[in-house]
Amino acid sequence: MASEGFIPSYETGTEWLRAGGQASDVVMSSRVRLARNLAGWRFGHKAGHGDRQKVLEICRDRIAAAGLSSVGAQSSSAPSTPPQVMWIDLRESPPIERQLLVERHLISKQHSKGKPLPDLKSGDIETTDPRGVAVALPDERLSIMVNEEDHLRIQAVRGGLALAEAWADADRADDLLESKLDFAYSPRFGYLTCCPTNVGTGVRMSLMLHLPALKLTGSIEKVKRAASDMNLAVRGFYGEGSEAAGDFYQISNQTTLGKSEEAILNDLAGQIIPKIVEYERKERRDLISKRGAALEDQVYRALGLLTHARLLTAEESMQMLSHVRLGVVMGLVSDVDLATVNALMLLTQPAHLQRVMGTDLDQEQRRAARAQLIRRRLLKTT
Amino acid sequence: MKCDKCDNEATVHEMIVKGGVKTERHLCEHCARELGLNPGGATLGQLITKFVVAPQGQPLAPAGKPAPARPTPPTTCRGCGTTFPDFKQTGRVGCSECYTTFEPQLGPLLERAHEGATHHVGKRPTRWEERSARAEADSARRERVDDLRRRLEQAVMAEQYEAAAVLRDELRKIESQGTV
Numbered sequence A: 001m002a003s004e005g006f007i008p009s010y011e012t013g014t015e016w017l018r019a020g021g022q023a024s025d026v027v028m029s030s031r032v033r034l035a036r037n038l039a040g041w042r043f044g045h046k047a048g049h050g051d052r053q054k055v056l057e058i059c060r061d062r063i064a065a066a067g068l069s070s071v072g073a074q075s076s077s078a079p080s081t082p083p084q085v086m087w088i089d090l091r092e093s094p095p096i097e098r099q100l101l102v103e104r105h106l107i108s109k110q111h112s113k114g115k116p117l118p119d120l121k122s123g124d125i126e127t128t129d130p131r132g133v134a135v136a137l138p139d140e141r142l143s144i145m146v147n148e149e150d151h152l153r154i155q156a157v158r159g160g161l162a163l164a165e166a167w168a169d170a171d172r173a174d175d176l177l178e179s180k181l182d183f184a185y186s187p188r189f190g191y192l193t194c195c196p197t198n199v200g201t202g203v204r205m206s207l208m209l210h211l212p213a214l215k216l217t218g219s220i221e222k223v224k225r226a227a228s229d230m231n232l233a234v235r236g237f238y239g240e241g242s243e244a245a246g247d248f249y250q251i252s253n254q255t256t257l258g259k260s261e262e263a264i265l266n267d268l269a270g271q272i273i274p275k276i277v278e279y280e281r282k283e284r285r286d287l288i289s290k291r292g293a294a295l296e297d298q299v300y301r302a303l304g305l306l307t308h309a310r311l312l313t314a315e316e317s318m319q320m321l322s323h324v325r326l327g328v329v330m331g332l333v334s335d336v337d338l339a340t341v342n343a344l345m346l347l348t349q350p351a352h353l354q355r356v357m358g359t360d361l362d363q364e365q366r367r368a369a370r371a372q373l374i375r376r377r378l379l380k381t382t
Numbered sequence B: 001m002k003c004d005k006c007d008n009e010a011t012v013h014e015m016i017v018k019g020g021v022k023t024e025r026h027l028c029e030h031c032a033r034e035l036g037l038n039p040g041g042a043t044l045g046q047l048i049t050k051f052v053v054a055p056q057g058q059p060l061a062p063a064g065k066p067a068p069a070r071p072t073p074p075t076t077c078r079g080c081g082t083t084f085p086d087f088k089q090t091g092r093v094g095c096s097e098c099y100t101t102f103e104p105q106l107g108p109l110l111e112r113a114h115e116g117a118t119h120h121v122g123k124r125p126t127r128w129e130e131r132s133a134r135a136e137a138d139s140a141r142r143e144r145v146d147d148l149r150r151r152l153e154q155a156v157m158a159e160q161y162e163a164a165a166v167l168r169d170e171l172r173k174i175e176s177q178g179t180v
Helices: A049-065 A095-103 A109-113 A163-178 A212-217 A220-229 A261-308 A314-329 A338-347 A350-357 A363-379 B029-034 B044-057 B084-090 B096-101 B103-113 B126-157 B161-176
Strands: A027-036 A084-089 A132-137 A142-146 A152-159 A203-210 A232-235 A248-253 B012-018 B021-027
Touching: A027 A163, A027 A261, A049 A084, A049 A132, A049 A142, A095 A109, A095 A350, A142 A163, A152 A163, A163 A203, A163 A261, A163 B126, A203 A261, A203 A314, A212 A220, A212 A261, A212 A314, A220 A232, A220 A261, A248 A261, A261 A314, A261 A363, A314 A338, A314 A363, A338 A350, A338 A363, A350 A363, B021 B029, B096 B103, B126 B161
Parallel strands: none
Antiparallel strands: A027 A152, A027 A203, A084 A132, A132 A142, A142 A152, A203 A248, A232 A248, B012 B021
16 A cells, blocks of 8 residues: 555546546536444544554554455546555645645545544644545545544545446445454444444445536525435535535435445435436526526626636635536537536645645635636636 | 515425325424424434433323333443433444443434434445354354253263263364364
8 A cells, every 4th residue: 555645646636526427417426435433442532542543553454455456447547557545644644735635525624633532632633633544546436534433434436427336336345344354233223333323334325416507596495305305415515514615516315224225326326316417407408498698698707707817716716617517518618628627626726726836825825826727727828 | 485474584395285286385494383393304413302311301100100110221331431411412422332232212313313214224244244153153052062061961970871972972073163
């Protein structure tokens, strides 16, 4: 398992921004997360530093030995890079690198910060709390957080509507790890998790959807109500508690007990998500036929702003890129490709922006740099 | 969308289909409460309070009559020291054993939080299955050995040496197959 360097392909690597894949006009990505704990060890918040360190070492060594680089087919975008699993000890990562991982959806904000330990009241939590993440390269389809809320959080992600493939990857990674580790399990409650809302399968299947037409017409409220009735959670771009930036919504299952992984998969990928996709497409068609000029105006105003503004906040960029994305997938804009728009959504986030520019930037400098980067990419100048 | 009763944003939506006729109500949380609707569904925290804590806090029988005796569920986990009030406060358990310790309280709570489910359905860890199969086999062998020893003792006491020799050989055979 490699541990040197850090996300070498930060600009292109991540699977979830890859343009293409089924229903990619609406579905950005499909994600499956499994919560697992080691039998015989206390859960994270009840464990002292020593125990968390031991759990970290056990998990890190088993992940290294599990042959996880074979999970999932290799991405065609980087065929020359051999698949490998990179281990990142977050205690040793500078804040900007941890932020980079958060922006790439490889770790949670909570995991970036670490948690206060019962036996270590003082000191810097970020540099002392034993925690890490393993990331499968080159395409980051698989990642495993160690010592987050649960001992292991296995995550598999695919671009577009490909929940079955993401589940197959997560399931395979789980099998490989389980051949080397004893997981906490009970016949009644299934896989035992720190929070009982995850107990049972420990699975969270989620889809990142781009729903600008449903947002524009107000029908998004109906979707939210229907999702809530079906016990599904609707969240924003960066998960729990985040706003629906740029009309992106994450829809995921909440029930984890008494329902098999296949049943959850079939409900979401076979029933619910195709209906939402179809609803969004219908609203897009209606917008074109009934309010075509207004829609085109909105798309081109956004494009005009992005190609001329000199200062841009992350929020404004996301919203404008969302409008442009809609224009691109509806064929209203021909000289901008989807991959560029998707990449800009990630590269304009604070840590990525500083990495692309190669220097530390304060908030005001970031606004200027963000506007500059977007102009260059959209106008294809260097 | 505005509330049907006032100018607040409607956050509670009710749809009733009766005799093929659909009626809808869109209300803010305040008006919904006044009309007796349960706005927002129940959060985990609410479920804990409503379904687990409240029944225990309420008198079990009318005043003056003694409450019927019933076993008190354990409140502290032996595995990690988590108490049920700790769980109520954080929404998190401390170790695997908490699920056994607090099973009487957690069972109904999980049922409400997971659409009425009481038992796990889905993937099981292979190693766990192997472990439990091994534990079952060990336990069966232990019982068999105990039984043979008892019968051997009885045979010796009754001076049935031929039968005792057969039992002794069988015992040796089982014991040589693994530790018991």
